[in-house]
Amino acid sequence: MKTLETIDIHRSHGSSLQSSLAMQLKMMIQRGELRAGERMPSSRELAATLRVSRNTVIAAYDVLIGEGYLESELRSGVYVGRAAQAFQLQRSVRGAPRKTPGLEGAGPHLQFRAPLPFRPSQPDVRLFPLQIWNRHRGRVLKQNPNLLHYQSIFSSGFDKLRQNIAAYLRDSRGVRCDWREIVITSGSQQALFLLGHLLLQPGSRVYMEDPGYLGARLAFRQAGAEVLPAPVDQEGIVLPGPELKSLSFIYVTPSRQFPLGICMSLERRLLLLQTAVRLRTWIIEDDYDSEFRYSNPPLPSLQNLDKHRRVIYVGTFSKILFPSLRIGYVVLPPGLVDRFASLKHIAEDHGPLMDQATLAEFMESGAFDTHLRRCRRHYAERHESFLDAVSRYGLPLEFPIQDGGMNIAGLFPPTTDDAHASEQLRLHGFDVPPLSRYAITRSRSGLLFGFTSFEPKVIQRSLGKIAEVLEKSVARGGG
Numbered sequence: 001m002k003t004l005e006t007i008d009i010h011r012s013h014g015s016s017l018q019s020s021l022a023m024q025l026k027m028m029i030q031r032g033e034l035r036a037g038e039r040m041p042s043s044r045e046l047a048a049t050l051r052v053s054r055n056t057v058i059a060a061y062d063v064l065i066g067e068g069y070l071e072s073e074l075r076s077g078v079y080v081g082r083a084a085q086a087f088q089l090q091r092s093v094r095g096a097p098r099k100t101p102g103l104e105g106a107g108p109h110l111q112f113r114a115p116l117p118f119r120p121s122q123p124d125v126r127l128f129p130l131q132i133w134n135r136h137r138g139r140v141l142k143q144n145p146n147l148l149h150y151q152s153i154f155s156s157g158f159d160k161l162r163q164n165i166a167a168y169l170r171d172s173r174g175v176r177c178d179w180r181e182i183v184i185t186s187g188s189q190q191a192l193f194l195l196g197h198l199l200l201q202p203g204s205r206v207y208m209e210d211p212g213y214l215g216a217r218l219a220f221r222q223a224g225a226e227v228l229p230a231p232v233d234q235e236g237i238v239l240p241g242p243e244l245k246s247l248s249f250i251y252v253t254p255s256r257q258f259p260l261g262i263c264m265s266l267e268r269r270l271l272l273l274q275t276a277v278r279l280r281t282w283i284i285e286d287d288y289d290s291e292f293r294y295s296n297p298p299l300p301s302l303q304n305l306d307k308h309r310r311v312i313y314v315g316t317f318s319k320i321l322f323p324s325l326r327i328g329y330v331v332l333p334p335g336l337v338d339r340f341a342s343l344k345h346i347a348e349d350h351g352p353l354m355d356q357a358t359l360a361e362f363m364e365s366g367a368f369d370t371h372l373r374r375c376r377r378h379y380a381e382r383h384e385s386f387l388d389a390v391s392r393y394g395l396p397l398e399f400p401i402q403d404g405g406m407n408i409a410g411l412f413p414p415t416t417d418d419a420h421a422s423e424q425l426r427l428h429g430f431d432v433p434p435l436s437r438y439a440i441t442r443s444r445s446g447l448l449f450g451f452t453s454f455e456p457k458v459i460q461r462s463l464g465k466i467a468e469v470l471e472k473s474v475a476r477g478g479g
């Protein structure tokens with residue numbers, strides 16, 4: 001009963017006492033504070049300890065029995081379920097969970113997690129000017145109370161936001177388009193998903209960078225396509241040979257190849273565009289983090305060079321602002337705009353307009369540019385700190401491409417088992433995926449480090465520890 005006495009049961013954000021209690025008990029089971037097979041106090045006892053009604057406890061127990069966390073045995077009482085062993089096993093391998101500073105005793109509403117070092121492609125959301133955002137949000141709502149109704153006329157997105165994006169893309173990425181060719185999507189992932197459904201059918205063929213972005217591959221396969229792996233060399237995607245005739249599209253990340261980080265050379269860009277014209281195929285340009293180039297200004301997009309409008313340009317605010325905003329967009333060639341917009345309308349009518357209208361104001365006010373500059377400054381410093389720590393601690397990896405972005409790929413010698421190394425790091429509380437995770441057929445052995453979400457001191461400390469772990473794991477059978 002000692003541990004259960006410490007439960008801080010309170011109503012939060014509209015949740016009831018019973019769901020708050022169920023959540024707390026669940027967390028205790030997950031953390032191993034209540035062990036598999038342990039007998040729970042009777043509902044009467046626990047109700048008295050926590051000074052809540054017995055019905056509250058019974059209801060919380062019922063929820064957890066339904067989810068398998070607790071088991072009830074006729075006449076003998078309620079026990080922590082056997083399934084809980086799985087959590088406890090994981091925990092004993094991983095070691096005691098570290099408490100997030102400031103979150104001790106936090107209610108269930110505070111359980112959203114921050115990324116562990118060095119999870120790729122994560123912006124530092126602590127830099128985001130929430131107060132300014134909320135001010136714009138309040139103003140937008142006050143001026144447009146009708147915003148809360150269904151607004152099917154905006155199924156391609158809020159017009160003002162589309163106009164601001166068009167201006168931003170023109171100035172910063174050299175994208176040439178009319179704002180009506182832009183459709184706002186729920187993150188760029190929805191754009192990729194819908195493009196898959198628009199352009200593919202079972203048996204269609206897509207040519208895609210290997211290794212490449214998993215989210216894109218899953219979306220295209222889901223639409224029934226065969227994904228053909230395209231090698232990547234030091235100039236970017238290797239173009240399809242003459243044997244590849246009917247391709248529905250070619251998917252590329254030319255500004256910074258995901259995950260290797262290569263910037264596609266101008267010559268390769270021009271050849272790729274010619275190839276698309278020759279094969280009468282589309283190119284999907286996924287421009288996910290090109291804003292983050294530190295030593296030089298961002299390169300213009302591939303779409304900028306496209307005279308024949310074969311390029312479908314996909315972008316996102318997940319990396320510049322914050323990922324849970326779920327606002328991305330696609331710039332479509334004229335022939336695809338209406339078809340894409342109808343599909344989008346069927347998928348979700350329109351996305352959250354309050355956020356879209358707020359973002360439109362945020363861009364227009366200049367707050368967006370200020371924030372972007374601030375992020376660039378911090379990320380440039382973290383990039384430097386990362387490379388500095390890499391050489392200080394002597395990691396057994398090479399980092400051949402150091403062109404900025406949000407991630408840096410480290411390469412092992414080819415025979416190293418990168419999945420094993422990544423797993424060892426996971427057991428020490430790091431989230432550093434192996435490059436083989438992104439491979440269709442061929443992989444370079446290595447790890448992908450995202451550095452943007454972590455302060456220099458965390459970067460330094462973590463890389464010191466990672467060097468130790470890798471020294472052991474790569475030396476021992478991992479290599």
Ligand SMILES: Cc1ncc(COP(=O)(O)O)c(C=O)c1O
Nearest residue numbers: 121187188189213258288316318
């Ligand atoms: C290459 C690439 N494209 C697209 C995305 C998707 O971003 P979102 O769906 O959040 O807009 C990511 C996310 O990490 C990415 O790495």
